[in-house]
Amino acid sequence: MSDRLARVTLMRVAEPGDAMMGRLVAAHGPQGAVARVREGRPEPELAGWFADSLNRESAGSRHERLTARLGRMFASWAARLETADPVRDLAEGERRGARLVVPGDSEWPTQLDDLGESRPHALWLHGEADLRFSCLRSVAVVGSRAATPYGTHVAAEFGAGLSERGWAVISGGAYGIDGAVHRGALAGETPTVVVLACGADVAYPSAHHSLFAAVRSQGVLVSECPMGATPTRPRFLIRNRLIAALSRGTVVIEAAVRSGALNTAGHAVSLNRHLAAVPGPVTSETSAGCHRLIRQGRATCVTTPEEMIELVGAMGGDLAPEPRGPVLPRDQLSPEIRRVLEAVPARTGTGPATVAVAAGVDLDTVLSCLGALAAAGYVERVPRGWRLRPGGSPDR
Amino acid sequence: MSDRLARVTLMRVAEPGDAMMGRLVAAHGPQGAVARVREGRPEPELAGWFADSLNRESAGSRHERLTARLGRMFASWAARLETADPVRDLAEGERRGARLVVPGDSEWPTQLDDLGESRPHALWLHGEADLRFSCLRSVAVVGSRAATPYGTHVAAEFGAGLSERGWAVISGGAYGIDGAVHRGALAGETPTVVVLACGADVAYPSAHHSLFAAVRSQGVLVSECPMGATPTRPRFLIRNRLIAALSRGTVVIEAAVRSGALNTAGHAVSLNRHLAAVPGPVTSETSAGCHRLIRQGRATCVTTPEEMIELVGAMGGDLAPEPRGPVLPRDQLSPEIRRVLEAVPARTGTGPATVAVAAGVDLDTVLSCLGALAAAGYVERVPRGWRLRPGGSPDR
Numbered sequence: 001m002s003d004r005l006a007r008v009t010l011m012r013v014a015e016p017g018d019a020m021m022g023r024l025v026a027a028h029g030p031q032g033a034v035a036r037v038r039e040g041r042p043e044p045e046l047a048g049w050f051a052d053s054l055n056r057e058s059a060g061s062r063h064e065r066l067t068a069r070l071g072r073m074f075a076s077w078a079a080r081l082e083t084a085d086p087v088r089d090l091a092e093g094e095r096r097g098a099r100l101v102v103p104g105d106s107e108w109p110t111q112l113d114d115l116g117e118s119r120p121h122a123l124w125l126h127g128e129a130d131l132r133f134s135c136l137r138s139v140a141v142v143g144s145r146a147a148t149p150y151g152t153h154v155a156a157e158f159g160a161g162l163s164e165r166g167w168a169v170i171s172g173g174a175y176g177i178d179g180a181v182h183r184g185a186l187a188g189e190t191p192t193v194v195v196l197a198c199g200a201d202v203a204y205p206s207a208h209h210s211l212f213a214a215v216r217s218q219g220v221l222v223s224e225c226p227m228g229a230t231p232t233r234p235r236f237l238i239r240n241r242l243i244a245a246l247s248r249g250t251v252v253i254e255a256a257v258r259s260g261a262l263n264t265a266g267h268a269v270s271l272n273r274h275l276a277a278v279p280g281p282v283t284s285e286t287s288a289g290c291h292r293l294i295r296q297g298r299a300t301c302v303t304t305p306e307e308m309i310e311l312v313g314a315m316g317g318d319l320a321p322e323p324r325g326p327v328l329p330r331d332q333l334s335p336e337i338r339r340v341l342e343a344v345p346a347r348t349g350t351g352p353a354t355v356a357v358a359a360g361v362d363l364d365t366v367l368s369c370l371g372a373l374a375a376a377g378y379v380e381r382v383p384r385g386w387r388l389r390p391g392g393s394p395d396r
Numbered sequence: 397m398s399d400r401l402a403r404v405t406l407m408r409v410a411e412p413g414d415a416m417m418g419r420l421v422a423a424h425g426p427q428g429a430v431a432r433v434r435e436g437r438p439e440p441e442l443a444g445w446f447a448d449s450l451n452r453e454s455a456g457s458r459h460e461r462l463t464a465r466l467g468r469m470f471a472s473w474a475a476r477l478e479t480a481d482p483v484r485d486l487a488e489g490e491r492r493g494a495r496l497v498v499p500g501d502s503e504w505p506t507q508l509d510d511l512g513e514s515r516p517h518a519l520w521l522h523g524e525a526d527l528r529f530s531c532l533r534s535v536a537v538v539g540s541r542a543a544t545p546y547g548t549h550v551a552a553e554f555g556a557g558l559s560e561r562g563w564a565v566i567s568g569g570a571y572g573i574d575g576a577v578h579r580g581a582l583a584g585e586t587p588t589v590v591v592l593a594c595g596a597d598v599a600y601p602s603a604h605h606s607l608f609a610a611v612r613s614q615g616v617l618v619s620e621c622p623m624g625a626t627p628t629r630p631r632f633l634i635r636n637r638l639i640a641a642l643s644r645g646t647v648v649i650e651a652a653v654r655s656g657a658l659n660t661a662g663h664a665v666s667l668n669r670h671l672a673a674v675p676g677p678v679t680s681e682t683s684a685g686c687h688r689l690i691r692q693g694r695a696t697c698v699t700t701p702e703e704m705i706e707l708v709g710a711m712g713g714d715l716a717p718e719p720r721g722p723v724l725p726r727d728q729l730s731p732e733i734r735r736v737l738e739a740v741p742a743r744t745g746t747g748p749a750t751v752a753v754a755a756g757v758d759l760d761t762v763l764s765c766l767g768a769l770a771a772a773g774y775v776e777r778v779p780r781g782w783r784l785r786p787g788g789s790p791d792r
Contacts, residue, residue, distance in 0.1 A: 150677055150679070153679065154678060154679065278678055279675030279676065279678060279683075279687060279690070279697070280675065280676070280677055280678070281546055281675075281676055281677055282550060282674055282675060282676070282699040282700070283546070283549065283550065287675075288699070291675060291697055291699045294675070294690065294697045295696070295697045295698070295699075295703070300691070301675070301687060301690045301691045301697065302691070303678040303684070303687045303691075304678070307691070
């Protein structure tokens with residue numbers, strides 16, 4: 001069984017974000033994990049780790065209970081494994097126009113590694129945009145489903161403002177803030193990313209059918225669930241960690257004090273991503289969650305898309321730093337980076353795949369070279385891809 | 397000439413907040429300052445201090461210029477001194493029902509000492525409430541004159557909420573936020589304080605005539621200007637430092653990015669008072685100044701009167717700390733404090749003057765003893781004055 005088929009199998013076998021399965025995969029690889037589920041025998045070290053993660057248990061009854069619990073978990077995985085048909089899943093997904101990406105693929109967003117053992121085994125993507133490329137400069141925008149007209153207005157403004165400035169909007173495709181921000185983003189030219197809590201082929205909510213179609217042609221739908229999976233409450237919550245992890249920072253627009261959006265905010269903080277919140281009238285309960293985040297000092301108060309960009313842009317270096325003008329002379333660039341630079345056009349932007357062909361290097365290398373060249377001020381991102389930064393390479 | 401008459405004279409001679417006159421008074425006392433203006437000869441050390449405060453001047457031309465400037469300043473003071481008639485001013489003010497308080501009086505709010513050389517020489521007060529007592533637990537609430545319906549609604553809620561909880565509201569009596577917060581405060585039982593930028597006998601704005609009448613009967617009007625003085629733009633700005641200095645903290649409700657309310661906010665910060673701002677819709681320009689203060693980390697985001705009280709109450713100790721339950725056993729109290737405690741009634745509150753008579757000590761001593769007793773958890777403030785704290789003195 002190949003790595004890809006094993007990962008498609010794991011999507012069927014374990015619930016998204018199941019850290020115990022993540023542990024098994026980290027120890028034995030996807031194929032090894034599937035084999036161990038098939039054997040049905042939990043290893044002792046797994047029980048030990050389980051005990052650590054559940055330190056509420058009293059020492060006396062711990063061993064028996066944990067062994068029983070692990071046994072039930074393996075039994076439930078094994079039952080699902082019986083009915084899993086990864087070859088059919090893969091064919092069915094591709095027949096529907098989706099593509100599977102797994103860790104190591106050039107489109108895999110490596111920032112998901114920050115999720116540790118809850119990292120997805122694989123993702124189904126459906127849409128024209130390249131997920132990794134789109135997320136290089138991206139902001140998660142989340143908020144209440146029961147948004148007010150004020151909230152949906154602000155969300156649409158943020159969506160359009162971020163997209164116009166080349167920042168991809170990541171959200172959950174739900175009613176209210178999510179829908180408004182995606183629609184706003186579609187008004188710009190930057191891809192927008194919908195992270196679903198169901199299969200990539202399931203339009204939920206169904207009234208967003210045409211929104212999802214527009215995102216497929218100008219962005220990308222993302223799911224860590226197998227095709228056909230229905231959205232459940234736990235899946236919504238566990239999905240939120242992907243929204244936080246894919247982006248450089250999360251901004252909450254309207255959230256009551258008990259809102260799912262605050263769950264995403266919590267993920268952003270624990271992943272060391274930036275967190276921001278948009279204030280609103282103090283008379284509005286749907287802004288109370290935002291105000292609490294600001295008061296607690298957990299979120300920065302932002303009032304415009306520019307302020308959000310200032311916040312996430314300031315992080316600099318690690319993903320796709322802001323151009324600051326050339327800092328490295330051209331002759332200090334590595335030969336590979338110089339080859340990529342030669343292949344970047346001067347006026348109209350071009351995609352990384354075209355640059356890869358022209359430079360004669362692989363796509364992954366192109367993406368990392370473009371990042372370095374942008375940091376050094378030689379190239380810049382435009383809606384259609386990359387181009388030389390005007391005045392950015394005076395010694396060319 | 398008495399200290400009081402000298403101070404009334406100085407109110408006529410120098411503009412409010414004139415730090416050069418403050419310097420003169422600090423060096424020679426009010427009578428000495430008047431005498432020196434009459435002599436019309438600036439001292440050399442004054443020129444030196446003047447030079448320090450204007451260090452933009454080039455060294456070469458400095459001495460001549462400063463001497464000329466000081467001369468003009470003394471001449472203008474002397475001209476005003478010619479027409480000043482402090483005996484008439486004092487009689488006229490008292491005839492109108494106002495009272496003069498000067499540093500050292502029991503009603504003088506000693507927190508004004510934080511203003512250093514711009515401390516007022518004296519204050520005209522007009523109204524039933526005791527200024528010093530009212531300001532022990534007080535919050536300044538300021539904001540835009542051109543307030544939105546949202547802003548005036550929130551201001552009225554803050555005024556009523558603070559007043560109901562025993563916190564005096566201090567503001568400037570202007571249109572918009574000021575007026576709304578005073579009206580809200582009048583709905584509670586706690587005095588509200590209007591700090592005017594004109595004479596205590598001048599109703600400005602005149603449409604607030606009846607508001608000022610209500611404040612006189614349930615609070616107090618305050619002015620550092622002589623009777624009859626008209627409001628000018630510099631007087632509004634210099635007045636704002638009194639609003640900030642009298643209170644434990646300032647909260648800004650609606651302010652555009654260029655609003656006079658931000659001037660008060662600046663005074664609050666430089667006086668080490670708490671500063672807070674109320675958020676509003678990001679689509680509203682009159683909330684932009686509040687959001688900027690929050691974003692800059694200069695102001696805490698507050699959304700309710702309770703949150704404002706939490707902020708200023710947490711400062712503790714120095715003015716009128718929150719009751720925290722008795723911390724000192726009764727037999728460790730000084731004999732004087734114990735005498736005051738005996739005179740405080742158990743149920744209905746009574747004013748400090750009554751306590752002073754019953755305890756046989758002067759009003760000033762009563763005020764400081766009550767502060768100490770409140771800090772130790774024995775007594776508490778209620779709308780009508782002070783009473784024993786229920787359960788606050790188990791060993792009585």
